[in-house]
Amino acid sequence: MNATAFIKKYTMVIALVVVFIFFTILTGGKLILAQNISNLLLQNAYVLVMACSMLLCILTGGNVDLSVGSTLCLSAALSAKLMDLGQSPVVAIACSLLVAATIGIFNGYMIGYVHIPPFICTLAGMFLFRGLARVVLDSRTISFMNKDFLNIFTSYITIPGVDQKGNCPSALVVGIIVAIGITAATFVSHKSKKARGYAVGSVAGSLVKIGLIDVLVIAYAWKLMHYKGIPVMLVWILVVVLTFAFITSSTVFGRYFYAVGGNEKATKLSGIDPRKVYFWAYFLMSLLAGLSGLLVGARIGSVDGNMGNSYEMDAIASCFIGGASAYGGSGTVPGIMVGAILLGVINQGMSIYGLPDQWQYVVKGAVLLLAVVFDVVSNHKTGKS
Amino acid sequence: MSDYILEMKSIVKEYPGVKALNNVNFKVERGEIHALVGENGAGKSTLMKVLSGEIPHGQYTGQVVYNGQECKFANLKDSEKEGIVVIHQELALIPELTIAENMFLGNERRNGMGVINWNETYKQAQEAMQRVGLKETSSVLIKDIGTGKQQLVEIAKALSKNVKLLVLDEPTSSLNEEDSKMLLDMLLGFKKEGVTSIIITHKLNEVAYCADNITVLRDGSTIETIPNPEHNIDEERIIKGMVGRELTDRYPSREHNISDEVLFEVKDWTVYHPVYTEKCMDQNISFKVHAGEIIGFSGLQGAGRTELAKSLFGKSYGSRISGHEYIKGKEVFLKNERDAIEHGLAYATEDRKTDGLVLSDTIAWNTTMAKMEKVSSKWGIIDTAKEKRVAEDYAKAMKTKTPSVDQHVGNLSGGNQQKVLLSKWLFADPDILILDEPTRGIDVGAKYEIYGIMNDMVKEGKAVIMISSELPELLGMCDRIYVMNEGRMAGEFSAEEATQERIMSAILSNSNDTKEAQA
Structure with missing residues (x-):
């Protein structure tokens, strides 16, 4: 791979590194304090989670779901209300997810089977579910008081006696184990491919890549160690992200989304029902919006009728910054994760630096535009024969 | 000394990793019809892009001399100003606009204030349409006329721009024989009016019919220019230049090993249009195909062949479908495409770009x-x-x-x-493979290979159903040929009986029957 191809392939990763270094210097190193590193992912948990399923919607042809911010609010409102009325966290969580799933079935059916344009259907949902959330809240703010509920989402995994605040070696140990695991898995798959006579990429290239990932994982664990340990929310995020990364890259089910977005008619003639594909995209989207509602609610500690306003836009922006095509058919989970983290770093960096709110919007908008312009222009030059 | 309207000298165009044009020299005489032939990827379209300015000056090396002057076109507008118009294979018309609106798109008839003069627009459109023999009103929407007529609108559009040099890229690839001939005759008419044409096509009989000179491109280089003053050049002669070897047989031979087992049979199949449900697309169609057999479906455009195939393939097309489908003697009821695939049916569509492949994958x-x-x-x-x-x-x-x-x-x-x-x-x-126009728009060498693949299929005891608008290939490949017209079965011929004349006459007599019946 020559330099241009390398830069092209890893543009956003390079951008992330540059932006990260930039804000580290700008904030005088505050960005890389253990607390800020730990908070970076937690604060953006909803973006990371919802971007995964937003990718599925976008894959089907550049379609987006505008209703997720409202669904998120409704889900959080329900849980808060139920626990406020004395229900157990289990019942509350189950109800929230059930309602989110129902919304997903509704959206999926409308878009997949009734052929309502996704933009319009989810725009209607945006008002509808926001309204319902306020009905549930009775236009008040409700706090999450239940300790068990908060623990499920916002506690830290620590070993009593070993770990204490500011020094949690368990986090570092887990980080090292994960790094070793990744390395081992790569070697095993490399070997099995070779044994079966399949083509394998260059060893040096994958070694460098794995090495970098290992270093990152351990560095991240090191930072977590110096704060409060491994946050439970990180586990939730990882479960969702890894599941979706696996679905999109390695399953038949995931392949359908790329196919429908690339050419719906051809997909149908190949025996794949596009209606089901749309259905699942919007179903999973709402379900993850429901989960995000719980994550955000637990983290903030309360719900009001404006919670989740414009969160859908963060998820959508992450996908496009992360290289998903605005016309559908292409985009990967690792890519959009880089997009989401890039957006998160910019947000956090600007907040720590103390840039006024109004200017933060300007910067965010510019970054989104820049990323998409870059994507379109570079594809235009090479993709056109 | 001939009078050349166009001379392209030593054109070289490189894409990353591939030389698309390698020192091409191409000369066109004023007032002739010049055919540009070559296998796919030989560089024909690239050469025309250089000519039209779609590949701007500076991105290629070499000289384009037009009317004795070197041209440095930066875009399509520049070349159009000089009277060079390229009509692409994929038509560039907007379905929801009228014929007249399309014709003057970007070139609107307007007054000094920039307001469109509709009376003038429709009048001029009507005039241009008359020249190409279109009888429609210019206020008809593009989507309401057939592909053949859309092609004519494109040509009328070119004429309205005062064209001197008309380039047609595969103008007849989606037309049936009748419409194709009409189009070629029109080009011959333009020639008399002094319009020079360059035509890119894979249909060699058309080349022989209308071209005065034929330039062969191969692998990005000019191989030769063959004069064709009598319009009777031997097609094999052109093929020799294109492939660099003599194709002794255009259809690979196979052992005919047809078993008695009927693999696929259809009885009384009737299909209606999916939207206009009172419009019958196929009426009482019955046919069968044996293991090891290739059968063909011939007919004009709109005969209902594609509709038949798609409706058989898991009800992929149409409404109010009735009739019986048997696979290996057992009646099947295919609910959807997946069901059809699982029963051993396959349908390779006629339009690989719109519904055949996922191009971005x-x-x-x-x-x-x-x-x-x-x-x-x-x-x-x-x-x-x-x-x-x-x-x-x-x-x-x-x-x-x-x-x-x-x-x-x-x-x-x-x-x-x-x-x-x-x-x-x-x-x-699949056990039964339906191929809809499997060789449309592809070159002779690739065609031969695809025929070979079909032969391999039937050798394994499978059945192939080929829908094609090219009679020679049906005659060359099929064991039996069904002829369809206007949604009905118009005839069936064995390989021995079938000739172009018989098939055409079956179509025509059936048309007359239908008309009489309607009257």
Whole structure:
């Protein structure tokens, strides 16, 4: 791979590194304090989670779901209300997810089977579910008081006696184990491919890549160690992200989304029902919006009728910054994760630096535009024969 | 000393990693019809892009001399100003606008204030349409006229721009024989009016019929220019130049080994239009195909062949479908496309770009698309390494020209795309393969290879149903030919009985019957 191809392939990763270094210097190193590193992912948990399923919607042809911010609010409102009325966290969580799933079935059916344009259907949902959330809240703010509920989402995994605040070696140990695991898995798959006579990429290239990932994982664990340990929310995020990364890259089910977005008619003639594909995209989207509602609610500690306003836009922006095509058919989970983290770093960096709110919007908008312009222009030059 | 309207000298155009044009010299005499032929990827379209300014001056080397002056076109507008108009294979018309609006798009008739003068627009459109023999009113929407007529609108549009040099890229690839002939006769008419034409086509009989000179391109270089003053050149002579070898036989031979077993049979199949449900597309169609047999479906455009095939393939088309479908003697009721594939049916569509392939996906992904369970576990997890190898095997067997199966299908030439489409359907292990216009818009060499693949299929005891608008290929390949017209079966011929004349007359007499019946 020559330099241009390398830069092209890893543009956003390079951008992330540059932006990260930039804000580290700008904030005088505050960005890389253990607390800020730990908070970076937690604060953006909803973006990371919802971007995964937003990718599925976008894959089907550049379609987006505008209703997720409202669904998120409704889900959080329900849980808060139920626990406020004395229900157990289990019942509350189950109800929230059930309602989110129902919304997903509704959206999926409308878009997949009734052929309502996704933009319009989810725009209607945006008002509808926001309204319902306020009905549930009775236009008040409700706090999450239940300790068990908060623990499920916002506690830290620590070993009593070993770990204490500011020094949690368990986090570092887990980080090292994960790094070793990744390395081992790569070697095993490399070997099995070779044994079966399949083509394998260059060893040096994958070694460098794995090495970098290992270093990152351990560095991240090191930072977590110096704060409060491994946050439970990180586990939730990882479960969702890894599941979706696996679905999109390695399953038949995931392949359908790329196919429908690339050419719906051809997909149908190949025996794949596009209606089901749309259905699942919007179903999973709402379900993850429901989960995000719980994550955000637990983290903030309360719900009001404006919670989740414009969160859908963060998820959508992450996908496009992360290289998903605005016309559908292409985009990967690792890519959009880089997009989401890039957006998160910019947000956090600007907040720590103390840039006024109004200017933060300007910067965010510019970054989104820049990323998409870059994507379109570079594809235009090479993709056109 | 001839009078050349166009001379392209030593044109070189490089794309990253490939020399698309390598020192091409191309001369066109004023007032002639000049055919540009060559296999897919020979550089014909690229050369025309250089001419039209779509590849701007500076991105190629060499000289374009037009009317004795060197031209440095920066875009299409520049070349159009000089009277050079290129009509592409894919028509550039907007379906929701009227004929007149399309004709003057970007070139509107307007007054000094920039307001469109509609009376003038419609009047001028009507005049231009008369020149190409279009009888429609210019206020008809493009989507309401057929492909053949849309092509004519494109030409009328070119005429309205005061064209001096008309370039047609595959103008007849989606037309039936009748419409094609009409179009070529029109070009001959323009010639008399002094318009010079360059025509790119794969249909060699058309080349022989209308071209005064034929330039052959191969692998980005000019091979030769063959004069054709009597309009009777031997097609084999052109093919020799195109492929660099003599194709002794255009259709590969096979042992005819047709078993008595009827693999697929259809009885009284009737299909109505999906939207206008009172319009009958196919009426009481019955046919059968044996194991080891290739049958053909002939007919004009709109005869209902594609509609028949799609409706048989899991009700993929139409409404109010009735009739009986039998596979290996057992009646089947196919609910959807998946059901059809699982019963051993495959349908390779006539239009690989719109509904055949996912152009933004790789060759490997497209190859396995119709039967992914073959490369995945029962939990639906894809074995990507196996998938890649399978795709490589097919690419090799099909002689698909590509650096790797990770290449996006959109980057391949038409013939290679067709091979990927065939790979996809062969990978689905069908017993009955329906091929809709399998050789449309692809070159002679690739055609030959696709015929070979069809022969291999029937050798394995499968059945192939070929829908084609090219009579010679039906006659060359099929054991039996069904003729359809206006949604009805108009005749059936065995290979021995079938001739072009008989088939055409079957179509025509059936047309008359229908008209009489209606009257």
